Amino acid sequence: MIAAAESRLRQPPSERDQRAIEALGQRLRHALLHARENVEPGAELLLLVADRRQHLVELIEPALAEGTDVLCDRYIDSSRAYQGAGRGLGEAAVDALHRRWCPRVPDRTYLFDCPVETALARVARRSGAGIDKIEREEIAFHRRVRTAYRRRARSEPRRFRVLDASGTPDAVFARLEKDLEALFIPRGPRATRRR
Numbered sequence: 001m002i003a004a005a006e007s008r009l010r011q012p013p014s015e016r017d018q019r020a021i022e023a024l025g026q027r028l029r030h031a032l033l034h035a036r037e038n039v040e041p042g043a044e045l046l047l048l049v050a051d052r053r054q055h056l057v058e059l060i061e062p063a064l065a066e067g068t069d070v071l072c073d074r075y076i077d078s079s080r081a082y083q084g085a086g087r088g089l090g091e092a093a094v095d096a097l098h099r100r101w102c103p104r105v106p107d108r109t110y111l112f113d114c115p116v117e118t119a120l121a122r123v124a125r126r127s128g129a130g131i132d133k134i135e136r137e138e139i140a141f142h143r144r145v146r147t148a149y150r151r152r153a154r155s156e157p158r159r160f161r162v163l164d165a166s167g168t169p170d171a172v173f174a175r176l177e178k179d180l181e182a183l184f185i186p187r188g189p190r191a192t193r194r195r
Helices: 002-009 018-034 041-065 076-086 091-101 116-125 139-155 169-187
Strands: 109-113 160-164
Touching: 018 041, 041 076, 041 091, 076 091, 076 139, 109 139, 109 169, 116 139, 139 160, 160 169
Parallel strands: 109 160
Antiparallel strands: none
């Protein structure tokens, strides 16, 4: 959704080398989310940070150095919410790993927020093969995740934009596009990226 909105405003984000880099991440994510065996929460976090580090070094940092905007689906805040709060590892433990291995902080983070029940109902409408083990977690897990996301958004209001995702995709897209216009259009196509 974000990539579609940005491509309407200006040139789309870099896809340079993305397929090769994402291959490792896709294998790691698939192993974590569809493994038959239980993955210990600490091991889950470490594997996700390893994937993130690889992505940061091989794609994100080179693209930013070239002045290219980068869009990421899930970054540090996801681990804070899912592994830190959802799995009970604590956000401090997640932050310590990221300070060392993934210190880059996004300029803007979009939180597509809706009640847990709404989100889980949407997941249930998908085919069974598309539902991963995190999506199958108990509702209390998902409530902890949502609470952590919203708490982080309140603590960093300049970085976060919380979008009500309980409406139709078109309504959510319109709100997203409006914010992206404010973010990108004043800079112009050759403006230096904010750090």
